Amino acid sequence: MLKVDYWNRDEIIMNINIRLKRYSLLIWLLFVCCITFYIKFESKRNEEKLIEGHFWIFTDSHVDVHYRQDGDPSTGCHNVPLNNMTKIIRKFGHFNCDTPNELVISALSAAKKIDSNIDFIIWLGDAASHYSPDGDTVISIYLNFSQELRKYFPKTLVIPVLGNHDVVLKTNRSTRFIEFYNQTKYNLLLKDDNALQTFLKGGYYSIRFQALKTKQQTMLRFIALNTAMFLPQYTDYFDLNEANEQIEWFNKTMFDAQNLNDRILLLAHVPFGINENLLYKFYDIKYEQKLLSIINKYSSNIIMCLSGHRHQDVFRVYTSLNTTMGVIGHPPISPIGYLSQPSIRKYSYDRKSLILTDYEQYSLNVIEAERTQKDQWTLAYRFSSWYHQSKELTSENLFQLIYLIRTNSFYFKRFILAKHYTEKIILTKHRIAQTLCALTLLNFDELLLCTRILEKKGIQYDNIVFNNSLENNFHMNEQLIEYRIIYRRVALSLFIFLIIIIWIIYRISLKFFL
Template sequence: MATRTVLHELTFLLGLLCVAKADTGHFWHVTDHHLDFTFDEDAVSCHDDLTPSQRGRFGNGLCDAPWRLINSSVYAMKEIAPNVDFIIWTGDNILHTTNESRDLSTAINLSTLDNITRLLRDVFPDVTTYPAFGNHDYFPDAQFPSHDNEMYQHMEITWGVWVNDSNFRRTFRKGGYYSSLIRPGLRLISLNTNLYYTRNRLALNFTDMTDPAGQFKWLNDTLAAAVRTKEKVIVIAHISPGLKGYEGFLWMYEPYNDLLNRVISRYTESGVIRAMHFGHDHDDEFKIYYDNKGVPRIPVFIAPSVTPWRYKDSQGELGRPHNPGIRLVSYDRSNGRHLDIKQYYLDLEKANRDRHAQWQLLYKATEIYDIPDVTAGSLSKARKRMLHSSKKHVQDYYERITLMADDSKCDAKCRYSIYCGMRYFDIPGFNKCLQKYPSLAFRPVSSCFKLVVALVVLLQLF
């Protein structure tokens, strides 16, 4: 035990030494703004009929974000860290509504995207922002096509000034995805994973159901080229592969989820992918891709939303409350290695009470997990500690998921679902992990039988 402790301390000190020698840069990650432009009037995103005073100055968990909350978040970013290298923005900017045909349209959605784009550009005029589409950004919601359309055309022009790649127009018009060189030796890949979303009904009738918009082949080719040219890659998208941590279900159609995992897993040992960043969940979570030998290789980060909106199911049951968040990531400019995460949040209840938004630091990842950096190896140690140490480690993680807005208890099924979901990105692997713990295993059901048949050919190729 003493030897293990000494080795742990030496590893930690070595990590600190490496961080100290790194050419450290920083970037912001923001996601899921969900602007309710009707907030001060009809507030169409609200689950219930709330008076203006009940909605709060900066929002309410029953509603999407007012402009003043989004504006406050961007100016807080500027105040906290104005000289970042870049910003990643992983989509979902449109409000939730139960009457989409009445409240939204392609023109309204594009206007919202333009407004938030303009805000980021005005506040950070010399900083490049790398966007990704969210499922709500499209009209109708989530129905992203695998071909050129008005939204792709409009945003290609609007966002094209940020992207450093001669093929941007071709790939973006084809499927809303692209690649861009951040700096020599470091590349960003922005995927449109909304094509694979279980609410995208078009996925059942894509012209090429084996590879919608050619994105899988393009991703494979782009990663292969990065290996050849010795580039490192940061991948961003809105919807993440794998199962949602403590709830254990897939956001993507299962065959597409498996195909994406196959492409990524092919490049785990090469080290070409330094990290992956997503949104969509409105939660703060992390996962890890391991290689076939069980070595942790790629850290996967899911950032919390700016909107405080809570999901409400068909039975009227509300999801967990959560505070708005913005995230600052430090990395080694020379190789893209991720060094640390500072997670900032707004105590929404206090902000509404004080009528003033005070964004504050919730945690620094290396400190709360007692690790030298936020690489896959370090996060894997933190994951193991959650299982083998006291329940408090998982409970603390469970509360941080909501940025301290909810202190409900994480029971045994919750704990092991989190633990298994951090490592296994497919249903069989996730269930096999849960089966180690008696009476806990369950199987999320995939309804996409037509896609299972349609993708058999491509599955064989991969």
């Protein structure tokens, strides 16, 4: 028979202890380093959570009270076609129609599910339909919107801005905004007594907000303009002095903000500059020049200008001498015109410095919603990862991004896709040149000269075709990034867990085998 030699128990224990003692210092140092790193990591995350604030922006819902879910899109979804054999139901809207109320409810419900723990909400205006509804209809739509917004966000600070379709034009001018405030229950949204004084006069106001409850905290100031007064097509509906009085108030408010060292979010339903798609200026030039001259004086206090109205995902930067002010546009809740899928946007900002850091845009695929009869809002993109930017969304950084868009095909294609991805158009080289020039130029002479220069330089831009395909949504890019972040956190947690297990085994072995 073969004899097998076995180590006795004492020899095994001795061997284990020798090996453990040899590496005990290394294991201990590794354990301490991992725990220290983990504590610092968690502490930094908790501090960032305390400093990082969030807010929602909604704009341009354009509710149509005559919308029919079985309506013919060629009639604005108003009339039922006689040959509608398929009985198609468009519960959440169509690109040829203004918005059903169900879509507004869907957007607010989605926002609450995504994040209800926010600091404030900015509503950038235009609740009523494009179809020139009468004053009573405008009031009814806005009343319903005020109530729905408060239903989903009952205690959140709301900063409402009047859009051009919110102003009841044919009414007593001296009491126009008083009647609007009372009849729409605007007090559900605007509750600040100081802001109320100027709103009742002209539909504009200013509110100061303390993001952090500390004594030395810089205050965030919202300045909400009533831009309808500055539009050429609306001048007949306002007294001659109303626009100038608002401009004087704006100048005084900016002066006060500078003296108090407030940081300003400038809110304007209609943006400054030119609609480069249709080639017209938004503002009466005499009013725009006065407003921009005030901005030139106090631009150092302006965080950003936020606007709606255009129904597209666009931004631009106004520059003049020492002035750099970003103007960020926002896509609408309304899908009309194939300009955008219904969208809402959540911003992140630093409560201490009051700098915008990032935003996430959520969208509803209208065609998919029609097919499934379900409203699934998805992350379309995150600004920082879509444009490969640091988490500081400042006017200066936006200006640098515009330089990249003009000179680098990667950034250019991303900007164009974000702006036009739902449209049925062909972007010609000429129109692309106009789009690039409009990113920083606010008047026609400069825009046309810039366009000619780009064309003479022979810069090659391929024609781009957009056809509103079903899958023209770019949220997959964001999902991949989210997965990478999750994988890294899981890997770090498993590594720390493994080190802790090794340390526990080592301590147990010392106790039972010595």
